[in-house]
Amino acid sequence: SCGTGWDINLPRNLTGQRGLCVVIPCRYKFPSDVHPTQFVGIWFKQREVPPKKGTLETIYNSSNTRLVTSRYQLDGTLERQDCSLVINELSRSDHAYYRFRIELGGRFKFTYEKPVLLQVSAFREIPTISHMEEMLEGKPVNLTCTFLSSCEGTRATLSWLQTKHFNPSISKMKTERRNATWVFTLGLTFTPTIKHQNKEIRCQVKLPHGSSQGTIHLQIECKEILSWFWMGFSLQPNRDTISENRPERYRLNSC
Missing domain, CATH: 2.60.40.10 (Immunoglobulins)
Incomplete structure (x- = not known):
């Protein structure tokens, strides 16, 4: 079905890191006179724009369990016009354009022309x-x-x-x-x-x-050893008295 009222909000491009996931934010609109009897979301992958014949690959179809895998998951709710897609475990082969199609029942189905370009960069996150x-x-x-x-x-x-x-x-x-x-x-x-x-x-x-x-x-702090030493007797100069014993405390490093 063609005509006004069919619109989609997608970023022009976005980047994800290899090995991680990426969320393609997506909001779609359909004409106000369309009364959906179903909500089927389909995502396509294509290598170039415009796509050559036969290069449009279906990667997700909400009504086909064979195409619903852990790699591709809807992050949004189609009934709320949220078509956001999660792609897990990104690899170089995911570098491509992606397009969305909605099927609302009967003749009310539409493939949005606007694509999003997903670029895949090297893995940069560190523990x-x-x-x-x-x-x-x-x-x-x-x-x-x-x-x-x-x-x-x-x-x-x-x-x-x-x-x-x-x-x-x-x-x-x-x-x-x-x-x-x-x-x-x-x-x-x-x-x-x-x-x-x-x-x-x-x-x-x-x-x-x-x-x-x-x-x-590693920065290792040396262990301090606390030791007590008893001072010996000593004769004080110009005095007839002998100083009493007294303990002295010293801190010694073991390294």
């Missing part, structure tokens, strides 16, 4: 490494590697690198949702020694189409 306490020689310290993602379908794996000399204890990776963010964490516990001074520990995040590393440089 962070944190610790709550000071790194004191001889005192166990807990490190936490954290990676954040706004993508529900993110398949991230965290691992520690360059740790064999630290004799560490490594926990199992945890995944939890905090509001709209997915949080991946991995813990490591080790006991610092002065031999670890200025060494580095790395944490790596791996996704299906990308990986990166975060690094922490």
Whole structure:
């Protein structure tokens, strides 16, 4: 069906990182005299504009379970005229133009001409490494590697690198949702020694189409040893008295 009243609001282009997800924000309109009996949303992928014959690929169809996968998901509600699409686990092959089609029942169906260009960049996000306490020689310290993602379908794996000399204890990776963010964490516990001074520990995040590393440089505080020394007797000059014993306290560094 053609005519006025069919309109769509899409960005001209947007960029997502390889391995992560991207949301294509989309709002569509249809003529006021159309009374929908169904809401079927279809997304197409095309390599160039205008598309050549046969180059329009259907990647999502809300009425076809074969084309409803975890890779492509509607982020909006079609009944509310929200056609936003999520593409998970981006790869180079997702670099393309995307177009939307709505089918409202009977002859009321329309493929919007306006496309959005999705560009896929290299994976740039890095995990962070944190610790709550000071790194004191001889005192166990807990490190936490954290990676954040706004993508529900993110398949991230965290691992520690360059740790064999630290004799560490490594926990199992945890995944939890905090509001709209997915949080991946991995813990490591080790006991610092002065031999670890200025060494580095790395944490790596791996996704299906990308990986990166975060690094922490160790700054170990030397352990202070508090010792008491008793001063010996001493004869005070020009006095006939002998000074009494008194303790003196000294702080010694062990390194």
